[in-house]
Amino acid sequence: MMPKAISRFVLLPVLILAACVVDAGLAAPSPAEVDRLHIFVSVLPLKTFVEKVGGEHVQVQAMVRPGHNPHTYDPTPKQIAALSEANLYVRAGVPFEHIWMERIRSANAKMQVLDARTGIDLRSMDVHDQGDDHAGPVATSDQENERHTAVEGDPHVWTSPRIVKQMAGRIRDELIELDPRHAQDYRRNYDAFVTELDTLDRDIRALLEGVPNRRFLVFHPAWGYFARDYGLIQVPIESEGKEPGPRALTALIEQAKRERAKVIFVQPQYDPKFAAEVARAIGARVLSIDPLSPDYSANLRRVAQAIAGAAGK
Numbered sequence: 494m495m496p497k498a499i500s501r502f503v504l505l506p507v508l509i510l511a512a513c514v515v516d517a518g519l520a521a522p523s524p525a526e527v528d529r530l531h532i533f534v535s536v537l538p539l540k541t542f543v544e545k546v547g548g549e550h551v552q553v554q555a556m557v558r559p560g561h562n563p564h565t566y567d568p569t570p571k572q573i574a575a576l577s578e579a580n581l582y583v584r585a586g587v588p589f590e591h592i593w594m595e596r597i598r599s600a601n602a603k604m605q606v607l608d609a610r611t612g613i614d615l616r617s618m619d620v621h622d623q624g625d626d627h628a629g630p631v632a633t634s635d636q637e638n639e640r641h642t643a644v645e646g647d648p649h650v651w652t653s654p655r656i657v658k659q660m661a662g663r664i665r666d667e668l669i670e671l672d673p674r675h676a677q678d679y680r681r682n683y684d685a686f687v688t689e690l691d692t693l694d695r696d697i698r699a700l701l702e703g704v705p706n707r708r709f710l711v712f713h714p715a716w717g718y719f720a721r722d723y724g725l726i727q728v729p730i731e732s733e734g735k736e737p738g739p740r741a742l743t744a745l746i747e748q749a750k751r752e753r754a755k756v757i758f759v760q761p762q763y764d765p766k767f768a769a770e771v772a773r774a775i776g777a778r779v780l781s782i783d784p785l786s787p788d789y790s791a792n793l794r795r796v797a798q799a800i801a802g803a804a805g806k
């Protein structure tokens with residue numbers, strides 16, 4: 494009686510455990526996991542775009558990790574090594590790529606490289622127009638100078654949903670070429686993403702409609718394409734990664750006072766100290782908006798709301 498009960502209690506867990514072990518042993522990775530395209534992108538929003546179009550067939554990593562600055566980023570040796578497994582690299586022409594692109598390409602000769610800016614009407618980077626007496630802490634080394642002279646146009650193309658639609662079309666075509674078996678999925682995902690972007694575009698237009706003051710003050714001018722699409726003017730504080738010198742700063746403060754700016758926008762990848770100093774001088778507050786958020790649509794809605802709010806709508 495007793496031994497029988499014990500044996501049942503002992504045996505049952507053993508059987509369950511054995512079943513689990515057998516199950517785990519047989520659970521080979523699903524075909525979807527094996528077949529996934531390995532894709533690297535330069536910045537986080539691009540990761541979101543590739544995932545929107547690629548769905549379950551892609552595994553995407555962003556080179557510039559969260560919290561880091563694409564203007565000064567250096568890929569880690571681990572990231573460069575991981576490129577040997579990649580099928581595709583999607584570049585956006587952000588400044589670190591001007592220095593690193595050759596290394597990135599040579600890490601894997603078979604890897605395709607898609608330039609997300611192809612066919613996009615690039616604008617030039619906004620600079621504050623109050624003289625050239627920069628006194629910033631950066632751009633002193635040769636490498637920094639190279640970063641800045643190598644920049645061709647404003648690299649922050651993804652802040653415009655209209656441009657993202659174009660980029661999504663190129664991503665779709667590239668994925669179909671690399672993985673024609675899932676062409677239907679890529680087309681369907683692309684269509685859904687375009688619908689999302691169209692809705693986003695309409696929402697932003699509605700949020701910014703009737704905002705009387707179309708100018709907004711921003712530390713790092715990452716919002717040029719957004720501003721161009723929605724009839725806004727970004728007024729940058731820094732220029733090409735450098736803080737303005739004392740003369741430019743005085744002029745800027747005078748200008749901000751005249752325009753009665755209530756908010757200075759900063760982004761998390763930059764030290765807000767300098768913007769806070771300007772804000773104090775003009776009695777404005779500092780508000781953070783992030784051009785590198787992976788949560789693309791919700792983030793852009795928040796940005797439109799913040800700009801409308803700062804303008805007093």
Ligand SMILES: [Zn+2]
Pocket residue numbers: 564649713714715
């Ligand atoms: Zn930037």
